Amino acid sequence: MSKLIEIDNDRLHSKNHVLFLFLDGVGLGNASAQYNPFMQVELPHLQALAGGYWLAERSRWSGERASFVPTDAGLGVAGKPQSATGQATLLTGQNIPQQLGYHWGPKPNAEIVHILQSDNLFMRLTRAGQTVRMANAYPQAYFDNIARGRRNYSAIPLALTAAGVPLPTTADLLAGTAFSADFTGQAWRAELGVPDAPLLTPQVAGVQLAKSAQQGGLLFFECWLTDYLGHRGTLSEAVQFLQVLDGVVAGLLEAWDDAHGLLVITADHGNLEDLSHKHHTENAVPTLLLGKHHAQFAQTVHDLADIASVVSQSLLELPSTN
Numbered sequence: 001m002s003k004l005i006e007i008d009n010d011r012l013h014s015k016n017h018v019l020f021l022f023l024d025g026v027g028l029g030n031a032s033a034q035y036n037p038f039m040q041v042e043l044p045h046l047q048a049l050a051g052g053y054w055l056a057e058r059s060r061w062s063g064e065r066a067s068f069v070p071t072d073a074g075l076g077v078a079g080k081p082q083s084a085t086g087q088a089t090l091l092t093g094q095n096i097p098q099q100l101g102y103h104w105g106p107k108p109n110a111e112i113v114h115i116l117q118s119d120n121l122f123m124r125l126t127r128a129g130q131t132v133r134m135a136n137a138y139p140q141a142y143f144d145n146i147a148r149g150r151r152n153y154s155a156i157p158l159a160l161t162a163a164g165v166p167l168p169t170t171a172d173l174l175a176g177t178a179f180s181a182d183f184t185g186q187a188w189r190a191e192l193g194v195p196d197a198p199l200l201t202p203q204v205a206g207v208q209l210a211k212s213a214q215q216g217g218l219l220f221f222e223c224w225l226t227d228y229l230g231h232r233g234t235l236s237e238a239v240q241f242l243q244v245l246d247g248v249v250a251g252l253l254e255a256w257d258d259a260h261g262l263l264v265i266t267a268d269h270g271n272l273e274d275l276s277h278k279h280h281t282e283n284a285v286p287t288l289l290l291g292k293h294h295a296q297f298a299q300t301v302h303d304l305a306d307i308a309s310v311v312s313q314s315l316l317e318l319p320s321t322n
């Protein structure tokens with residue numbers, strides 16, 4: 001009996017898996033910039049993952065466990081990149097700004113809705129028999145506002161629902177199977193009035209995200225606070241949140257199964273890295289890959305349209321025979 005359980009455990013841990021940690025509004029800034037929160041504080045785990053500071057002057061880098069690729073978010077279209085077209089590009093592998101002739105956001109317009117509902121990464125994976133799960137829990141008010149037409153889906157929940165992937169609820173958060181957008185759960189207690197919301201340290205949140213991803217398939221986490229702070233936050237609020245993110249990455253580095261899992265961290269456009277103004281930037285964004293075949297996959301990444309195929313190839317490739 002215990003032998004059987006061991007075998008099952010081994011199988012569980014040997015499943016291919018990807019955690020897509022999406023950072024909204026994080027670009028690669030300037031080292032000397034007074035308003036770059038990435039340069040205001042030590043972020044040892046973010047730097048370990050990237051082989052150095054998250055900066056525009058970096059070139060691509062591969063270490064033993066991870067690779068860092070400055071990634072073009074402008075996609076050959078003039079103007080500041082925006083969330084709907086950037087996220088739609090990440091989720092389809094097509095250069096959406098180039099197809100449309102413009103950057104658009106934050107919410108998808110009718111053309112982008114049509115593109116995302118016709119085909120996206122989540123639909124491709126579920127059709128191929130892969131499990132796709134959303135990591136973020138959504139408060140009840142979110143579902144109520146969607147149902148009443150007071151709120152429209154942004155690109156990521158739109159693509160998930162088009163693929164039939166359920167959006168986790170407060171019950172999932174309380175059960176410990178979904179995560180708070182701030183990683184720690186403090187916002188659910190303080191701002192959403194859920195006093196029983198589990199409180200996690202950033203490091204424990206990272207470990208639990210890694211363990212959840214190890215169930216197999218794709219687990220997607222949308223970190224939208226980075227863009228929110230880029231528009232509305234102070235430098236010290238941004239620094240504080242980057243320290244949380246650094247702790248999450250510490251937990252991910254500790255618990256990640258490099259042999260079977262690929263962690264993909266990337267962004268849709270710059271914003272947070274330059275708080276001298278409250279708008280998006282035209283900077284390149286970071287792509288970080290940790291784990292299985294990171295260096296080979298990193299070589300295929302140049303712009304946002306290259307990310308979807310990294311995720312699908314990592315999950316759909318045939319198991320190695322050796």
Ligand SMILES: [Zn+2]
Nearest residue numbers: 025083227271
């Ligand atoms: Zn924004």
